[in-house]
Amino acid sequence: MSSRHDLSVGPNPSPSPSDGVQHVCTICQAKESSHKHVFDTAKALSSHCRVKHAVRNDMRRYVGTSKCCSVCETTFGSRLSLIQHLSDSRRPKCRDVLLATASPISDELCTQLDELDKVARRTAQQKGYSHARVSVPAQRVALCEA
Ligand SMILES: [Zn+2]
Numbered sequence: 001m002s003s004r005h006d007l008s009v010g011p012n013p014s015p016s017p018s019d020g021v022q023h024v025c026t027i028c029q030a031k032e033s034s035h036k037h038v039f040d041t042a043k044a045l046s047s048h049c050r051v052k053h054a055v056r057n058d059m060r061r062y063v064g065t066s067k068c069c070s071v072c073e074t075t076f077g078s079r080l081s082l083i084q085h086l087s088d089s090r091r092p093k094c095r096d097v098l099l100a101t102a103s104p105i106s107d108e109l110c111t112q113l114d115e116l117d118k119v120a121r122r123t124a125q126q127k128g129y130s131h132a133r134v135s136v137p138a139q140r141v142a143l144c145e146a
């Protein structure tokens, strides 16, 4: 009855690179460079990484010593809060922009910062806050002061 020839619904075997940013799984690519692991969205890539590679939260790889989100210019109280902000699935904009523009920090720095965060989290727990219970909404504390 109705012509819907302008809608191409169905699997697209070759995602067009002209659509913009390509989201490539670098983990798969490293293992199997002959096969392309490209996803349409950062969301698709991150859920692939969660399922296939048990990657919990790779946004920490994009957060260095700064507590300021370079995308929305919001400063957070701690690195963990910034990571939480960037991992918020309801507001993927900052994450998407960051993933497209930023480069990950070094393994060494990431390990160092994770250690600091571990200490900070433990201190917070001793004060009676549990990481699971505390879900502080991201507050606009101040704009970035570089
Ligand atoms: Zn993969």
Ligand SMILES: [Zn+2]
Residues within 6 Å of the ligand: 069, 070, 071, 072, 073, 074, 085, 094
């Ligand atoms: Zn942001």
